[in-house]
Amino acid sequence: MALFEAKIQEQLKNILGNMKNEVKIVYFTQEIECTLCHDTRSFVQEIASLNDKLSVKVYDLVLDKEKAQLYGVDKIPAIVLLDKDGKDYGIKFYGLPGGYEINSFLGTLLEVSGHKEALPGDILKRIKAVDKDVHIQVFVSLGCPHCPDAVSVAHRLALENPRIKADMVDSNNFVPMAQKYNVTGVPKIIFNDRYELVGAHPLNTFLDVIEKL
Amino acid sequence: MYIYNFKVDICLLLELILNLPLRIFEGFIKEYNMEFNLSAVSFLSEKNFLSIEEAKVYDVVIIGGGPAGLTAAVYCMRKGVSTAIIIKDIGGQVADTAAVENYLGYKYINGVELVEKFKEQVQQFSIAYEEGRSVVSLSDDDIKKVVLDNGKVVQGKTVIIASGKTWRKLNVPGEDRLVGRGVAYCAICDAPLFAGKIAIVAGGGNSGIEAALDLAAIASKVVVVQNLENLTADKILIEKLSKFTNVEYVFKSHVLEIEGDEKVTGVVVENIQTKEKTSIVADGIFISIGLDPNSDFVKGVVDMNRFNEINTDSFCRTSVEGIFAAGDVTSVPFKQIIIAGGEGSKAALSACEYIMKKD
Numbered sequence: 138m139a140l141f142e143a144k145i146q147e148q149l150k151n152i153l154g155n156m157k158n159e160v161k162i163v164y165f166t167q168e169i170e171c172t173l174c175h176d177t178r179s180f181v182q183e184i185a186s187l188n189d190k191l192s193v194k195v196y197d198l199v200l201d202k203e204k205a206q207l208y209g210v211d212k213i214p215a216i217v218l219l220d221k222d223g224k225d226y227g228i229k230f231y232g233l234p235g236g237y238e239i240n241s242f243l244g245t246l247l248e249v250s251g252h253k254e255a256l257p258g259d260i261l262k263r264i265k266a267v268d269k270d271v272h273i274q275v276f277v278s279l280g281c282p283h284c285p286d287a288v289s290v291a292h293r294l295a296l297e298n299p300r301i302k303a304d305m306v307d308s309n310n311f312v313p314m315a316q317k318y319n320v321t322g323v324p325k326i327i328f329n330d331r332y333e334l335v336g337a338h339p340l341n342t343f344l345d346v347i348e349k350l
Numbered sequence: 351m352y353i354y355n356f357k358v359d360i361c362l363l364l365e366l367i368l369n370l371p372l373r374i375f376e377g378f379i380k381e382y383n384m385e386f387n388l389s390a391v392s393f394l395s396e397k398n399f400l401s402i403e404e405a406k407v408y409d410v411v412i413i414g415g416g417p418a419g420l421t422a423a424v425y426c427m428r429k430g431v432s433t434a435i436i437i438k439d440i441g442g443q444v445a446d447t448a449a450v451e452n453y454l455g456y457k458y459i460n461g462v463e464l465v466e467k468f469k470e471q472v473q474q475f476s477i478a479y480e481e482g483r484s485v486v487s488l489s490d491d492d493i494k495k496v497v498l499d500n501g502k503v504v505q506g507k508t509v510i511i512a513s514g515k516t517w518r519k520l521n522v523p524g525e526d527r528l529v530g531r532g533v534a535y536c537a538i539c540d541a542p543l544f545a546g547k548i549a550i551v552a553g554g555g556n557s558g559i560e561a562a563l564d565l566a567a568i569a570s571k572v573v574v575v576q577n578l579e580n581l582t583a584d585k586i587l588i589e590k591l592s593k594f595t596n597v598e599y600v601f602k603s604h605v606l607e608i609e610g611d612e613k614v615t616g617v618v619v620e621n622i623q624t625k626e627k628t629s630i631v632a633d634g635i636f637i638s639i640g641l642d643p644n645s646d647f648v649k650g651v652v653d654m655n656r657f658n659e660i661n662t663d664s665f666c667r668t669s670v671e672g673i674f675a676a677g678d679v680t681s682v683p684f685k686q687i688i689i690a691g692g693e694g695s696k697a698a699l700s701a702c703e704y705i706m707k708k709d
Contacts, residue, residue, distance in 0.1 A: 140384065148390040155393065176384065237387045237462065247393070257401060281539035282387075282445055282462040309542055319613045321634050322530035322540045335530030339482025341500070 140176070140183050152243055153188040157251035158221040162193045165205060165215040173310055177214035177233040190250065209302065212311065216242075218249045227295045232307025236279025241288035241305065248296055256297070256340070263344045264297045271347050273303040276315055276325040283337035287324035290340050294347075301347075389466045399479035402504055408434045408478065410701050411496050411506030413485050414644075416442030417687045418512035418677025420468040421694030422701075427475035429702045434478035434504055436485060436496065441465030442514040443641075443678070444687055448538045448560075453687050464687070480504075485513070485647050490670045507708070508701040511648060511660060511668070511675040512694055515641035515685070520552060524608030525637075532614025532634035537561035544569045544634055550617050551575065552605050553638035559583035559591055561636045566594040573630055575600045575619055600630075608635060643679045655681045666697035674701050 141149065164181045166174040178195065185191040196204045198213050208217045208225055216230040228249065234242035247253070256264070273291040277284035291303035308315035308323060318327055326334040332346050410426045412419050415437030426433040439445065447461030456464070480498070488509060489495040496504040517535045519525055525533055534540040537557075541549075541564035549569045551562045554576030560583075565572045572594070574581070579601050581588050591597055600619055606627065607618040616631045643659045653661045653669035660668055660675040662682065668675050676682075676697035677690035 141386065145386055145388055148388055152390060152393040233384070235384045235386055237389075239386045240389050240392070243388075243393060254397065278539060278542045279385075280542060281536070282460075283536070283539060309545075315543070319531050321532045321543050321613060322534045322536075323543065325530055333530075341482065 140179050146187065149184065149243070150187050152247075153184075153191070155247055155252050156188060156190045159190045159192070160221070160246055160250045161219040161223060162191060163204075163208060163217040163219060164193055164195050165198050165201075165208075165210045165213050165217070166195060167198050167213055168200065171213075173233055174214040177216070180233055180235070181216060191246075212314075214310075218246060220249050220251070227299070227302030228292045229302075229304045231304055232310040233279075234305065234307075237282050237285050238277055238279055238288065238305065238307070241285035241292070244285070244289045245292040245296075248293065253293075253296075256293075260340050260344070261297065263348070264294060264301075264340075267298050267300055267344075267347055269300060269350060270329075271301045271350060272329050273301065273343075274306055274318075274327040275304065276306050276308045276318065276320045276323055276327070278308050278323045281323050284324040286337040287326055290338070290343055291326065293340070294343060387460065387462065389463060392466050392469070397473050398476040399473070400476055402434050402436075402478045402480050402502070404503055404505075406432070406478075407493055407505045407507060408432045409506070409705050410434075410508050410510060410698070411436070411494065411504050412510045412512060413488075413496065414438075414442070414510075414512035414514055414677070414679070415440045415481070416512065416514045416677060416690060417444060417468065418514070418679075418690040418694035418697070419510070420472050421691040422510050422512060422676060422698040423472050423475070423477055425695045425698035426702065427472075427477055429698070431702055431705060432478075434506065435472075435480070436483055436498065436504065437479070437481045438484045438513075440469060440481060446536055446538070450687060488648050488651055488673070490651050490673065492672075494672060507705055508672045508674065510666075510694075510697045510701055511645075511652075511673065511679055512677045512690075512697070513644040513647075513679045514690075515643050515678045517637065518640045518642045520605055520608075520637055520639065522605055522607050524610065524614075528608055528610055528614050531612065532610060532632075533608060534634060534636050535638075537564045537636055537638070540634075540636070541565050542568065546570050547633035548573070548631060550605075550630060550632045550635040551638060552635060553640070554578065554581035554583060554599075555638065555640065556583045556587060558636075558638035559587040561638050562597060563587065563591055563594075565636065566591065566597050570596065572597045573600060573632065574598070575603055575605055575617075577602065577604045577622060600628075603628075605635070641678070641685075645679055648673075657681075665700045666693060667700060672704060674704075 162181045185193045218228050275288045275291045288305045294301045295303040308320050409431035410433045412435040444461045483498045487497045494506045494509045545568045548571045549565045551574045603619045603621050606620045609616045620627050659681040662680045666674045674697040676693035678685045
């Protein structure tokens with residue numbers, strides 16, 4: 138049974154038609170799958186079936202430990218997006234990017250495929266100048282309309298600078314983690330466990346925080 | 351939408367045997383619907399936006415990206431005047447609205463989708479566009495200078511102020527410090543994070559009761575604090591909320607303080623008549639006590655009413671020649687999407703006429 142209705146499938150096909158190059162979706166689960174892991178696997182497989190440029194590789198968090206380490210995956214379900222050359226930009230989705238988050242998933246997918254809007258020169262210069270390891274975690278809830286913007290910004294930063302890694306984390310699926318970071322409002326953005334932003338902020342605000350790290 | 355059949359899988363059983371906190375399973379135990387709120391238009395439309403040039407004097411500078419500002423942009427571009435638009439939050443309040451059912455042409459549309467459609471219509475034009483910036487000041491010279499929060503100066507022969515309104519703060523101790531740590535303004539975003547928790551809702555109007563409805567379905571307890579002796583929300587909403595048994599009401603009271611170090615632990619409310627103070631233990635507070643106009647940056651420049659709304663005439667003219675205003679930031683009664691859109695078009699046509707007569 139399909140996860141997507143026919144109408145959404147059609148729209149997804151159109152959107153994925155904008156992909157420039159191949160993208161490999163790496164999906165981490167475990168041998169005995171949790172309900173959401175199973176759903177997330179269906180999600181990536183159904184999306185991948187809509188465009189020839191997409192492929193899926195499924196790994197097991199425990200059995201494929203070295204792969205999990207390679208991509209820095211520490212919990213499931215996890216989705217990692219690799220470009221046509223198999224390059225890992227440090228872009229991850231923890232949880233099923235459903236609800237509004239489908240938009241950030243597609244946006245990031247297109248960007249990894251090479252279909253991306255040019256950034257203003259001054260912003261790009263600031264991103265490229267970041268010379269320390271930055272880990273951004275964006276906590277979302279799937280019913281939050283602003284959250285995809287925050288996720289897209291974080292992933293774009295990761296795409297432009299190898300020192301920056303960015304995760305989407307579904308707060309309602311990773312509850313203990315959300316509690317650890319006191320997430321009671323989304324999007325909540327955690328930078329290297331040191332600074333946080335609440336709300337969908339633009340690139341320049343993300344950079345203001347990163348430059349303080 | 352795909353209706354999911356609940357199934358107990360081995361993973362879940364194992365977790366149950368290990369006796370982990372029950373809240374982890376709430377999402378699994380009940381049947382759930384995985385919905386996809388796809389904004390297809392935002393992926394398919396061409397973006398022709400230009401960046402704003404500081405050296406250029408634009409015919410029209412629009413401040414705001416809600417229905418008023420975006421409508422004004424479409425009218426200006428179609429008239430062929432050079433236009434710059436400065437947007438802090440695209441869509442404004444519409445983007446925070448779950449359902450819109452009174453904007454003609456759509457029997458039902460969700461707020462984000464409507465904003466996408468507005469934006470799509472603007473995207474066809476090569477308009478000078480800046481998003482994520484707010485305006486800090488505006489001069490009333492012949493050539494208006496609009497100063498942005500990053501120091502950038504945008505010049506215009508005319509300006510249309512369509513900066514809208516923002517949720518009013520309580521302005522009580524603890525509020526700013528605990529934003530995102532239990533203090534919330536967007537119920538559709540943050541209510542799901544209060545499963546099994548105690549939440550306060552400040553405000554008994556439509557937005558307050560809508561927030562309380564979202565929360566009552568999942569929180570262990572909801573306390574509505576209202577400064578008047580009854581709720582002012584629409585009857586249909588009040589009736590819906592009265593069906594919940596986990597909702598309490600505190601009338602004729604206001605919030606004095608929000609307590610908590612790392613996160614909200616409770617609030618102090620005061621009865622307005624008796625001055626009696628009560629502490630309520632809570633994990634969070636949703637603030638829905640109305641809206642304030644975003645007009646601080648033009649205080650002393652244009653005339654305003656006592657609510658700090660910009661006074662306009664029927665041509666959307668303000669007290670300063672060449673400065674127009676439209677939408678929720680103005681004194682025009684009834685704040686509605688369709689009214690803001692109409693006012694935005696009026697302001698654009700007035701600005702274009704003003705430029706034509708002047709040149």
